[in-house]
Amino acid sequence: MISTVVWGTGNVGRAAIRAVEAHPALTLAAALVHGPGKVGRDAGELGGLGRHLGVAATDDVEAVLGARPGAVVYAASGDLRPDEALADVVRAVGAGAVVVTPALYALYERRGAPAEFRDPVLAAVAAGGGSLFVSGVDPGWANDVLPLLVSGLGSTVEALRCQEIFDYSTYDQEDAVRQLIGMGHPMAYEPPMLAPGVPTMVWGGQIRLLARALGAEVEEIRETLERRPLDATVRTRTMGEFAAGTQGGVRFEVRGIVDGAPRIVIEHITRIHPSCAPDWPVPPDGGDGAHRVVVEGRPRIEVTVEAADEGENRSAGGNATAAGRLVNAIDWLVAAEPGLYDALDVPLRPAAGRLGRKQP
Structure with a gap:
């Protein structure tokens, strides 16, 4: 042992x-x-x-x-x-x-x-x-072994996209959610995790890792960012109140540019409540979390993974699968x-x- x-x-x-x-x-x-x-x-x-x-x-x-x-x-x-x-x-x-x-x-x-x-x-x-x-804790397997496995099921790959779709209302890490990501802060607040260059610092290694496995050369890494305010005040079970007009949703991409186009993309779509940014992607069953891999190619392949732990908590399920990958x-x-x-x-x-x- x-x-x-x-x-x-x-x-x-x-x-x-x-x-x-x-x-x-x-x-x-x-x-x-x-x-x-x-x-x-x-x-x-x-x-x-x-x-x-x-x-x-x-x-x-x-x-x-x-x-x-x-x-x-x-x-x-x-x-x-x-x-x-x-x-x-x-x-x-x-x-x-x-x-x-x-x-x-x-x-x-x-x-x-x-x-x-x-x-x-x-x-x-x-x-x-x-x-x-x-x-990674995001979890890492969703941005490395899963997309690489799925990419091997087709004949051609034009682009590879990894999505985390997450509702923070059940999460229990208030400092990270409020201070690092900015949920509940005025829209003028600049969240440290979303500052220019930081997403690349955090997820750029996964972009390079995917490129290495696919035999591709990343010419540069680019970032996109969109933030949305809450239309109404909401209250969460684990972190309390988030006021109307404050940041309630974040969507960003870390894009690996190959042959002049974004071919390897890691995208995060996060909300503090399901009512925020309803036009953004959501889990297939409308739950609080999912990880999706999309292979644009022939054939086009889309795989969505949902995990729950500590009851039906999918935020805990993501943590559990991240820990499981490491422990195992x-x-x-x-x-x-x-x-x-x-x-x-x-x-x-x-x-x-x-x-x-x-x-x-």
């Missing part, structure tokens, strides 16, 4: 605890937390399993890594603390662990990663013998050589040994 640490117990970390507990090759060794209110609580409780696992959460990073775990799921956010997240990951890789994380956007595509991110990781790999695999890669990475990996290196694994297994 591979001793596995889950570092961070927020939206992704909760799902990661459940995924580690379900995996027949992994055993949960520790749960690392930041908030003092979580220290000492059982990981099963923090993960929403409805039962105790006998693993008490701790904030003692030195002791946890000093025990030389086989793997670390780094589920702490890197949105507002990229330098700290990189330092944490480098520390874990240097301790000899296989590390999987969605937190380091710059390392989605390892070949084109900035040296200031890539070089410290490679130095830690050389010194400690660990590995790193980064995949751990045993493959442990068997592989130490190194820095991306989604083109790490295969999507079948759920071997888990058919019929149930969790609360």
Whole structure:
């Protein structure tokens, strides 16, 4: 069994605890937390399993890594603390662990990663013998392995589009929704996540990764952005009130230009309430979240994936599939050589040994 640490117990970390507990090759060794209110609580409780696992959460990073775990799921956010997240990951890789994380956007595509991110990781790999695999929380598979799989079903591909269609009204990450994305702020507010160049910084690696797999050369990456105000004040269950006239919807594209045209596109369509921007694309059944891949070519192929977790919550379902992609890669990475990996290196694994297994 591979001793596995889950570092961070927020939206992704909760799902990661459940995924580690379900995996027949992994055993949960520790749960690392930041908030003092979580220290000492059982990981099963923090993960929403409805039962105790006998693993008490701790904030003692030195002791946890000093025990030389086989793997670390780094589920702490890197949105507002990229330098700290990189330092944490480098520390874990240097301790000899296989590390999987969605937190380091710059390392989605390892070949084109900035040296200031890539070089410290490679130095830690050389010194400690660990590995790193980064995949997105948006979730990553919807912008790499799924579109590439679908693209292989046709004869020609003119363009590839990956869409995330998401209603934030059920989401439970208020700082990111309000401050980073700008929901509920006046339209004059400039959300940090939507500032020119930032979408490319976050999703450009996935554009380059798709191009690499398709044997295409990206000439440049362009961005488009559209924002919509709320027509009426709305109230959400998890984040409270969002006033009329404030930002209620965002639609942007990160476009990989190949042969002078946008051939590889990652598009996000997000709302704080279904009433905002009803003319924009919505999930097929009108629910709160879906991921869609469209291959324009011969034949034209369109695939939509919906996932629900923690009840019927599709925002939680997206987090769960992102965590599942990472956790399910751990045993493959442990068997592989130490190194820095991306989604083109790490295969999507079948759920071997888990058919019929149930969790609360």
